[in-house]
Amino acid sequence: MWSVCLPxxxxxxxxxxxxxxxxxxxxxxxxxMYTVARAxxxxxxxxxxxxxxxxxxxLLNDIDTLLxxxxNARYLRELDFARADFYERTGLYANIKAAGGAVVQAAATIRYRRYLKPFTRFKITSRAVYWDEKTVFMEHEFVGPGGFVHAVAVCRQRVIDTSAAAIAELLLQLHCAGACSPPPAKMPPELELWVQSNELSSAKLRAPLASQSILQSTHPLSCGEMVPTLTTE
Structure with a gap:
């Protein structure tokens, strides 16, 4: 009977x-799971x-169709593991959750400098370059053999329902004890330009919605009446 059922x-x-x-x-x-447990x-x-x-x-499952x-997409995938390691070792994620908050990826940009060949060993460095009340900005570098930086990525981590700045200050008190360099007081210029670019993109996407809302809410124009001016937040 079992010989019939097994196949x-x-x-x-x-x-x-x-x-x-x-x-x-x-x-x-x-x-x-391995990355989180190890960290x-x-x-x-x-x-x-x-x-x-x-x-x-x-590895072979990371390479492009050109073999x-x-x-290119694998670089951003690799950043998930780098961020998980950073979150766990600094206590950033645990303290955000303890404060009733959450963190999501709001934006990312990456610049490729030189490709990584198959079976190349590399490391990803992660550091927080700036934070404010709502956001933690992180910079990641893909460093290959010889110390060459193959790619640089900047990510905007949006913190929800709690203060990112307050969490960062708490972590400075808990783990740093004055041993580290002082926190960044000003946003780096290249980061500031990137944030402005994102804000322009957001305004562009909101403009059609604002236009449609105004057209639906306003009364028909009489002779000589001006069209309302669109403003973006």
């Missing part, structure tokens, strides 16, 4: 595994002003 069960298991593998990025979630239990705690590092490899360099 059917085996086929069902293989089909289930293929379906799971095809619909769920198992490697991503497994690596994320939480086995790596040294870090000050929020320190630069943290994670090691990685450019000789790392796919």
């Amino acid at each position: 059917g069960w085996g086929a069902a298991m293989v089909a289930s595994m293929l379906l799971l593998y095809g619909t769920l990025d198992i490697a991503y979630f497994a690596r994320m 939480r239990y086995f790596r040294k705690k870090a000050c929020i002003l320190e630069t943290t590092e994670v090691q990685s490899w450019c 000789y360099h790392m796919n």
